[in-house]
Amino acid sequence: MNLLREKMMKYDAPQRAKAAGIYPYFRAIESDQDTEVVISGKKVLMFGSNAYLGLTNHPKVIEAAVAATKKYGTGMAGSRFLNGTLDIHIELERKLANFMNKDEAIVFSTGFSVNEGVLGCLTGREDYIIWDERDHASIIEGLRTSFSTKYKFRHNDMAHLEKQLKRCDAQSVKLIVVDGVFSMEGDLTNLPEIVKLARKYNANIMVDEAHSLGVLGKKYSGRGVCDHFGLLGDVDLVMGTFSKSLASIGGFIAGDYPVINYLRHNARTNIFSASITPAATAAATAALDILKSEPERVKRLWELTYYAINQFKERGFELGPTSTPIMPLYVRDNDKTFLITKMLFENGIFVNPVVSPAVSPGDTLIRFSLMATHTIDQIDFAIENITKIFKKLDLL
Ligand code: PMP
Numbered sequence: 001m002n003l004l005r006e007k008m009m010k011y012d013a014p015q016r017a018k019a020a021g022i023y024p025y026f027r028a029i030e031s032d033q034d035t036e037v038v039i040s041g042k043k044v045l046m047f048g049s050n051a052y053l054g055l056t057n058h059p060k061v062i063e064a065a066v067a068a069t070k071k072y073g074t075g076m077a078g079s080r081f082l083n084g085t086l087d088i089h090i091e092l093e094r095k096l097a098n099f100m101n102k103d104e105a106i107v108f109s110t111g112f113s114v115n116e117g118v119l120g121c122l123t124g125r126e127d128y129i130i131w132d133e134r135d136h137a138s139i140i141e142g143l144r145t146s147f148s149t150k151y152k153f154r155h156n157d158m159a160h161l162e163k164q165l166k167r168c169d170a171q172s173v174k175l176i177v178v179d180g181v182f183s184m185e186g187d188l189t190n191l192p193e194i195v196k197l198a199r200k201y202n203a204n205i206m207v208d209e210a211h212s213l214g215v216l217g218k219k220y221s222g223r224g225v226c227d228h229f230g231l232l233g234d235v236d237l238v239m240g241t242f243s244k245s246l247a248s249i250g251g252f253i254a255g256d257y258p259v260i261n262y263l264r265h266n267a268r269t270n271i272f273s274a275s276i277t278p279a280a281t282a283a284a285t286a287a288l289d290i291l292k293s294e295p296e297r298v299k300r301l302w303e304l305t306y307y308a309i310n311q312f313k314e315r316g317f318e319l320g321p322t323s324t325p326i327m328p329l330y331v332r333d334n335d336k337t338f339l340i341t342k343m344l345f346e347n348g349i350f351v352n353p354v355v356s357p358a359v360s361p362g363d364t365l366i367r368f369s370l371m372a373t374h375t376i377d378q379i380d381f382a383i384e385n386i387t388k389i390f391k392k393l394d395l396l
Contacts, residue, residue, distance in 0.1 A: 022338035024353045027345075032057045035374050037350065044345060045378050047368050048352040050244035052325055053214050053222075053287070053297050054373030061247050061286045068282030076275045080107070081265075084275035092285045093252070099223060099288065100238050102254035106264055107281070109273050111210055111241025111251030112138040117269030118206070118239070118253050119177065120145035122262070127173040130164050132156065132189065134182050136208060137357075148175075155182075158193040165201040174203035175236075180212035180225030184359050184367060186326030188216075188225055195234045206237035214245020214291055215324060220298035222291045242276075245291065248284040250276040301325055301372040304379060308370060311383045316396050325370040328354070329386065330363065331395060337364040340389055347385045 017023040031038035033056045037046045055061050068088060078084035089107055096105040108114040119142025123129055127148045131139060134155045143150050151164040161176070168174045176198060178189040189207070198205050209224035217223035218230065222245065226232040237255040242248040253263060263270070276284075291297070305325045312319055318330050331337040334355050341353040344366075352367040359365060368386070370379070390396040 017338055020335070020338075022335065022342050024338050024341040027350070035371055035378055039345075039350070042348070044348050044350045045382055046350050047370070047374075047382050048350050049369060049371055050211070051247060051371055052211075052301055052369070053245045053247070053291065054371040055245070055247040055287045055290060055297075058247065058287070058290065060290060061283050064282040064286035065248075065279035068278035072278035074279070075277055078275070079271055079273055080275045081271045086275075086278060086281065088278065088281045088285065089275060092281055092288070095285060095288055096240070096252050097254050099292065100240075100254040101232050102238065102260075103257040104260040105252045105254035106260055106267075106270060107276060108251045108253070108267075108270050109276055110249060111239070111243060112141070113269035113273060114239050114241070114251040114253050115139045115208065116141045116145065117267035118237070118263055119143055120268060121266045122146075122259070123148040123173050123175050126169075127175070128168045129175050129177060130161065130168070130203070131177045132179065132182075134185070135177060135179050136183055136210065139177055139179070139208065156187070156190050158190055158197065161194065162197055162201075165197060165203060168201070168203075170202070174201060175206060176203050177206045177208070179208045179210070181210075181215070181324050181326065183211050183326070184354050184365065185320050185328050186211075186322030186324040187320065188212075188228075188323060191225060191229045191231055191235075195229075195231050198234070204236040205234065206239065207235050209238055209240045210244060210251075211324070211326060213240040214298065215301065217298070220295035220302070222295070222298045242280065242284040242287075246284045246287040248276075248280045248287065250280050250284060297372045301370065304370050304372070304374055304376070307376065308368075308379050308383065311379070315383070315387050317390070327368040327370075329366040329368055329390070331366060332362055332364055334361075334364050336393055336395070337366060340366055340386075340393065343389050344382075344385060347389075349382050349385055351386075 027039050029037045076084045093105045115138035125147045129148050130151045153161040153164050212224040214222040216225050216228040226235045239253050241251040337353045354367045355364045
C-alpha cells in the first residue's frame, strides 16, 4: 500500500468543491494584467489584484525588464551572497534604503522569504518575538524557525501587547512584529501605540509594509504605514515586497547598518536561495521610480478607495475596520463564499474568496481590492453586481 497516497486521498476538500461546481482556484489569466483580464477566453474585471498602482503593464516597467534581460540574461545562477549579485541589485537596494530613510536594505527573492529568513535568524534563544495574531503566514513561518520565545497578542489589542511585553526579561531583545496593513481585512496596525509601548519596555519594532508600500504615506509618498504615522524613525526594520505595488517579484528589508549587515550574512532564505532575476530587479526599480515621481497615482487610488468604501457602506455591506484599497465583504460561510466568487465570475468580475487558514473559519470573506487604474464605471458595475448577488443569497 502506498501510505503517502492513501493519506493524501483523505484530503478531498478541493474535489468536493469541484464536484459542486464552485472550485475557485488556479484560474489562469491569458492576457495582460490591468483592470481587465482574459480567463478561459472571457473578459473579466480584475478586483482581486494586489498591484495597487496598476503598474504591471506600464510601458516603462516593461521596457526596463526587457532591457535588463537583454543585458544580463534571464536568470540568476546563485545567491546574492556568492555569484548572484548584479550592479542593478545594489542600485535597487540603495534606492530602497533611501526611500525608506534607513541605512541599508537587502533584496530577497520573495517577500515571503524576507519574513521567514529575517525572523528565523535575527533573535536568539534568550530573546522574544511578540506578534499580532493576524500577522501574515510568512511571519508565522519565520516564527516557526526562530528559537526565541514567541508571544502572540490579540489583533491590535494594545493592552494585551503590553501584558505580553511585561512577561519578557528586561535584559533580552524584544522584537514586536506587525503587518502595517492587514492583508485580508485591510485595517492598519496601531503603530502610534506600539511605538509608545516599545519605548516604555525598550523593545524593537519590525513592520511588514507589503500592502502599505505604494498605498500609504504622507503626501501620497507611498512609503507605507510607518511614514503615514510619521514614525519611520521609530521603527527598526521595515519589510516590503515587489509583488504588489512594485509590479515585480521579490522583497526587501531595510534598517540600521549593524542589523542589515548581520542579516546579509545570516538570513538563510537569502544566502541559500538564488537572487531575483535581472528582469524582476529592473521592473521593481522602474516601478519605484514611477511611485516616487508620480504621487498622483497614489492619490487616485485613495479617491477610488473612498468612493468604493462609501458605495459599499451605503448598500449596507459589513466591511469591518478597513480604511484601505482592501475591502473584505464578509460572507461567513465557505460554500457561499465560493459560490459568490463563481457567480461574480460569470457576471464578468474576478474577486478572491478568502477562507481558513487565511482568516479564522467563521470569518470567510470576499476580498475586493482596487488598483489606481480602475475606472469609476468599472467599480460601479462591480458593486451593483455584488449587491445583487449578496441580496439573492440573503446576505444583505
Ligand atoms: N507579507 C504580507 C503581509 C503579504 O500579504 C504577503 C503576500 N501576500 C507577503 C508578506 C509575501 O510577499 P510575496 O508574495 O512577495 O512573497
